[in-house]
Amino acid sequence: QVQLTEFGGGLVQAGGSLRLSCAASGNIVGLNAMGWYRQGLGNQRDLVAAISRGGTTMYSDSVKGRFTITRDNAKTTVYLQMDSLKPEDTDVYYCAVRIGGFPDNVAALTDPDYWGQGTQVTVTS
Secondary structure (H helix, E strand, O other), X not given: OEEEEEEOOEEEEOOOOEEEEEEEEEOOOOXXXXXXXXXXXXXXXXXXXXXXXXXXXXXXXXXXXXXXXXXXXXXXXXXXXXXXXXXXXXXXXXXXXXXXXXXXOHHHHHOOOEEOXXXXXXXXX
């Protein structure tokens, strides 16, 4: 089992910034792609950003140029720096990870193995 502990989130005005972090623990052998999804009430959970173990990144079109995903040297913690936030970024954000596979396969996070508990991000206009 892998446990994902999320930090960050909160309330911010439009144009502001927030930083999310997610630390993986437990049976993290083979920990590969990590990233973030978000989900609004009644909506599907959408991939926001992902980073492979090798450092390759991918972003949804809606956040490209505003959000930056990074990973620590130990490869067990992932960060999401969110700048120029908009009200439409308001959602619950979920950390996700994929175990195993090719080390640079960032697209593997489209099928995560584990999820965090979610953290609320609210952007006011």
